[in-house]
Amino acid sequence: MSATNTTQSNDQASRTILLDKVTKHYPGQLKPAVDGLMLEIPAGKIVMLVGPSGCGKTTTLKMINRLIEPTSGRIMLGDEDVTDLDGDKLRRRMGYVIQAGGLFPHMTVAANIAIVPKMLGWSKDAISKRIDELLDLVSLDPALYRDRYPKELSGGQQQRVGVARALAAEPPVLLMDEPFGAVDPITRQRLQDELIRIQEEVQKTIVFVTHDFDEAVKLGDLIVIFGEDGQIVQYDSPERILAQPANDFVADFIGAGAGLKQLTLARVRDVQLADPVTASPGEKGADVLARVQQTNHDYVVITDGRGRPISWLSRRQLSRLDTIDKSKNPDLPLVAEGSTLNDALDAMLASRLGAALVTNRSKALVGMITFDIVMKSINQLRADVQTADDESPVGTNTGSPEVSEVPND
Amino acid sequence: MIDTPRREVAASGTTGRSLIIQLAAILLALAAFAIWVATANLSSTERATLNSSALLAYTGEHLALTFVSIIIVLTITIPLGILLTRRPFVRASGTILAIANFGQAAPIIGLVVLLAFWLGFTFWTAVVALVAYAALPVLRNTMIGIQSVDAQLVEAGRGMGMSATSVLLRVELPLAVPVMLSGIRTALVLVVGSATLATFIGAGGLGLLITTGVNLFLPSVLVSGALLVALLALFIDWLGRVFEHYARPKGL
Ligand SMILES: Nc1ncnc2c1ncn2[C@@H]1O[C@H](COP(=O)(O)OP(=O)(O)O)[C@@H](O)[C@H]1O
Ligand SMILES: [Mg+2]
Numbered sequence: 001m002s003a004t005n006t007t008q009s010n011d012q013a014s015r016t017i018l019l020d021k022v023t024k025h026y027p028g029q030l031k032p033a034v035d036g037l038m039l040e041i042p043a044g045k046i047v048m049l050v051g052p053s054g055c056g057k058t059t060t061l062k063m064i065n066r067l068i069e070p071t072s073g074r075i076m077l078g079d080e081d082v083t084d085l086d087g088d089k090l091r092r093r094m095g096y097v098i099q100a101g102g103l104f105p106h107m108t109v110a111a112n113i114a115i116v117p118k119m120l121g122w123s124k125d126a127i128s129k130r131i132d133e134l135l136d137l138v139s140l141d142p143a144l145y146r147d148r149y150p151k152e153l154s155g156g157q158q159q160r161v162g163v164a165r166a167l168a169a170e171p172p173v174l175l176m177d178e179p180f181g182a183v184d185p186i187t188r189q190r191l192q193d194e195l196i197r198i199q200e201e202v203q204k205t206i207v208f209v210t211h212d213f214d215e216a217v218k219l220g221d222l223i224v225i226f227g228e229d230g231q232i233v234q235y236d237s238p239e240r241i242l243a244q245p246a247n248d249f250v251a252d253f254i255g256a257g258a259g260l261k262q263l264t265l266a267r268v269r270d271v272q273l274a275d276p277v278t279a280s281p282g283e284k285g286a287d288v289l290a291r292v293q294q295t296n297h298d299y300v301v302i303t304d305g306r307g308r309p310i311s312w313l314s315r316r317q318l319s320r321l322d323t324i325d326k327s328k329n330p331d332l333p334l335v336a337e338g339s340t341l342n343d344a345l346d347a348m349l350a351s352r353l354g355a356a357l358v359t360n361r362s363k364a365l366v367g368m369i370t371f372d373i374v375m376k377s378i379n380q381l382r383a384d385v386q387t388a389d390d391e392s393p394v395g396t397n398t399g400s401p402e403v404s405e406v407p408n409d
Numbered sequence: 410m411i412d413t414p415r416r417e418v419a420a421s422g423t424t425g426r427s428l429i430i431q432l433a434a435i436l437l438a439l440a441a442f443a444i445w446v447a448t449a450n451l452s453s454t455e456r457a458t459l460n461s462s463a464l465l466a467y468t469g470e471h472l473a474l475t476f477v478s479i480i481i482v483l484t485i486t487i488p489l490g491i492l493l494t495r496r497p498f499v500r501a502s503g504t505i506l507a508i509a510n511f512g513q514a515a516p517i518i519g520l521v522v523l524l525a526f527w528l529g530f531t532f533w534t535a536v537v538a539l540v541a542y543a544a545l546p547v548l549r550n551t552m553i554g555i556q557s558v559d560a561q562l563v564e565a566g567r568g569m570g571m572s573a574t575s576v577l578l579r580v581e582l583p584l585a586v587p588v589m590l591s592g593i594r595t596a597l598v599l600v601v602g603s604a605t606l607a608t609f610i611g612a613g614g615l616g617l618l619i620t621t622g623v624n625l626f627l628p629s630v631l632v633s634g635a636l637l638v639a640l641l642a643l644f645i646d647w648l649g650r651v652f653e654h655y656a657r658p659k660g661l
Binding site: 065067088089090091092093096098099100102103104105106107108115116119149150151165166175 | 561562564565566567568569570571572579580583584658659660661
């Protein structure tokens with residue numbers, strides 16, 4: 001496997017995708033579905049294609065792996081022109097995930113995953129090892145799921161296997177066409193979180209089609225927003241799209257609550273947390289109260305021997321305690337460091353204290369997050385976006401003059 | 410897990426039971442027939458026709474007609490059906506289906522007799538008529554079976570880098586198998602029944618008992634012929650069902 005790793009995954013340049021003035025005109029249609037599309041998809045990033053139905057997202061995606069042949073233009077994968085390659089061989093180097101997973105119902109989970117490695121001539125042992133690895137990666141127990149048939153899996157599990165199958169032969173590129181469109185909202189959210197985690201591990205170049213803007217914001221490093229006619233309206237990071245929508249169409253598309261959506265972009269670990277006063281069971285109530293008053297705080301967090309918060313007491317509660325006991329409050333507002341600010345806000349709103357305690361992986365207290373902190377970081381995000389002058393990625397349509405660079409007045 | 414997985418509970422139990430019942434009924438009827446032939450008070454002409462070696466010979470001829478015809482049907486119509494679902498040939502499918510439809514719609518007895526005047530009064534003429542008669546269900550079900558495979562799956566296969574042929578062999582055909590098999594079983598039952606008519610052009614089979622029974626006015630021979638044909642058809646249908654049951658891909 002080391003051979004595949006060094007030749008494919010680690011070579012940044014070979015994973016950049018460039019669509020160069022690509023046009024697709026379906027026979028018998030008045031207008032091209034995709035018109036002079038110029039788009040650069042940087043290596044190792046998740047690029048979301050989002051826009052209304054029929055705007056050419058699927059067509060664009062399928063031209064990248066040549067399930068659809070462009071009418072004109074070039075598509076480059078690294079420095080190779082995709083249109084010169086054998087279509088089937090090209091597709092074995094690009095994972096492809098569609099809605100509901102597209103699993104073959106007459107093959108077991110293992111057989112589904114094994115398809116591409118088999119075509120590439122991997123040994124039986126290597127394939128078998130890889131199947132276990134991938135099932136672990138998508139959080140399915142290999143012992144339980146290897147030999148099941150797709151109909152014996154839930155929709156979410158089928159979708160996970162779909163992702164595992166697409167990753168099987170370690171393709172540098174992953175193409176996903178509304179993969180989570182057919183599952184319920186809670187499963188979808190979980191699959192999205194999972195994809196983020198998987199991407200941290202595998203670092204693929206991912207092109208992901210969706211019509212759900214919130215999904216685009218959540219998953220994308222970059223977002224391409226297509227208009228009704230298939231022209232690119234904006235191509236930028238989710239932060240900048242939220243802060244500076246290119247025009248009314250994008251603003252409408254973002255919908256209400258752009259500020260709230262920004263909160264899904266920042267993680268708790270990225271903000272400066274407050275330091276609460278802490279104490280341990282067994283300390284004298286009066287001593288702790290004195291400490292709280294001294295530091296001008298109103299509350300104290302009681303932590304156990306391993307630094308894990310067990311309760312959160314007010315001055316008044318403290319004054320009634322002789323010594324602090326070990327009793328555990330099960331309803332503490334806790335958030336993990338990896339949570340989004342949006343999740344943190346949820347937890348804060350649910351607690352009466354207008355704040356939440358932040359814990360690390362071993363559930364130990366690392367700090368406290370408050371409304372003030374969240375507000376500050378929203379403002380900071382805005383300011384960052386305004387001053388940031390790193391280049392936006394390349395993405396235009398030459399074929400649609402109405403959105404050319406000419407300023408519209 | 411919000412969406413819990415469903416493990417399939419064996420739904421095949423009921424199919425298994427109905428298969429056993431069908432076989433038992435056939436064997437029971439056959440045994441009753443054998444006892445009746447052995448014990449009934451039959452005339453010598455009747456005895457001459459209804460002895461076991463003659464019955465076996467007629468059954469053998471009947472089966473030969475059936476299986477030769479069905480094998481020819483399969484070798485012609487399955488590849489044809491597959492071909493007609495491939496993009497360049499889809500347009501021809503309407504015409505071909507119309508022809509196959511005509512073969513089945515024409516009265517088989519007329520077909521047999523007309524062909525005999527043209528091709529001679531032989532075994533092979535009967536086979537040609539039976540093939541024309543039974544082609545439609547196999548052809549149609551092959552096409553329907555393939556066409557009803559979810560287009561998404563075909564696309565998933567191509568999207569993974571499987572060639573068109575590989576998708577056909579490993580995805581489309583396996584998934585079409587249940588529909589194709591039921592078409593084949595229909596054709597088999599049609600052929601077993603219609604092979605009775607081969608006797609009109611001297612091509613043998615169990616139909617001979619029926620014509621003999623009518624011509625010589627021997628009701629017991631006539632009824633025996635009809636009964637044996639029916640039992641044979643039921644038995645072939647049973648074989649088809651067993652095969653369908655076990656050849657159906659797992660996981661569907
Ligand atoms: N195979 C095809 N033949 C003809 N027109 C097509 C075909 N596929 C898509 N189209 C048309 O191209 C346009 C873009 O389709 P598509 O790429 O599927 O959009 P999206 O994925 O954004 O919903 C639509 O107007 C659609 O009707
Ligand atoms: Mg689409």
